[in-house]
Amino acid sequence: MKKTYLFPTGFEKVGWIITILSVVWIILNGILGTIEISMVLPALIYGGNFSAPSEGLIKIGEDVYLLGLAKTDFNATLFPVIFITGMLFVGFAKQKIEDEMISHLRQRSLVWSIIVSYSFYALITLLVYGHYFLYAYVYGIYLFLIFFIIKFKIDLFRLKREVCKCKDNEEINDEYGDTDCCCKNCDCV
Amino acid sequence: MKNRIRIERAILNISQQQLAEKVKVSRQTINAIELEKYVPSALVVMKIACVFGKSVNEVFELEEKDWQ
Numbered sequence: 641m642k643k644t645y646l647f648p649t650g651f652e653k654v655g656w657i658i659t660i661l662s663v664v665w666i667i668l669n670g671i672l673g674t675i676e677i678s679m680v681l682p683a684l685i686y687g688g689n690f691s692a693p694s695e696g697l698i699k700i701g702e703d704v705y706l707l708g709l710a711k712t713d714f715n716a717t718l719f720p721v722i723f724i725t726g727m728l729f730v731g732f733a734k735q736k737i738e739d740e741m742i743s744h745l746r747q748r749s750l751v752w753s754i755i756v757s758y759s760f761y762a763l764i765t766l767l768v769y770g771h772y773f774l775y776a777y778v779y780g781i782y783l784f785l786i787f788f789i790i791k792f793k794i795d796l797f798r799l800k801r802e803v804c805k806c807k808d809n810e811e812i813n814d815e816y817g818d819t820d821c822c823c824k825n826c827d828c829v
Numbered sequence: 830m831k832n833r834i835r836i837e838r839a840i841l842n843i844s845q846q847q848l849a850e851k852v853k854v855s856r857q858t859i860n861a862i863e864l865e866k867y868v869p870s871a872l873v874v875m876k877i878a879c880v881f882g883k884s885v886n887e888v889f890e891l892e893e894k895d896w897q
Binding site: 735736739741742800 | 853854855860873
């Protein structure tokens, strides 16, 4: 059996809900100013000037600890995980019929989005300086998935649009060589 | 790659949807193959030929540009 590494079909709907809620959260933050929700989360490694409620279990350097608790903010820690999870579900859930044509479109979209997003990274490395560079780099993490989802969904839409909805068997009445879809006696959408 | 899928469907009196169900691909895929917008894998090519009861060469034909 071929292993596709894709999520089950139902994950796409869940992904859309998470992604839309995340976008709403981004817009709210934009309108109302950054909404801070402080939290304490387990940390594998932290150090430097990072504020922590207690020292970690293992000290591995000057102010650097392994396995402890870190004070953080929802926007900095949980939000990116939630947003990325939503987009992964949208982009990488199986379609109802996940055949080779869909895999081909998925692969093409992946190649396209890798090229475009890394070109963006190259451009900002060359052209952006100061703290804007850091912003662009951090937010650029989402670009690959955003580009991929947009490209893949547009390609899927185009593919589906090309097919007419025909009534049973009417399409076979078409003349041979008529490459303009299927329709003479059928309802196109 | 040229193909005779439309003719063979007419002979068997089956729609794109019915062929898609037999080959276990989507109707969009059959449509794209039929319109020569997509070159299918060897597996799908053999399945389509099998559904029509023909050899692969009777349903699909290589073109000059396929060799380039």
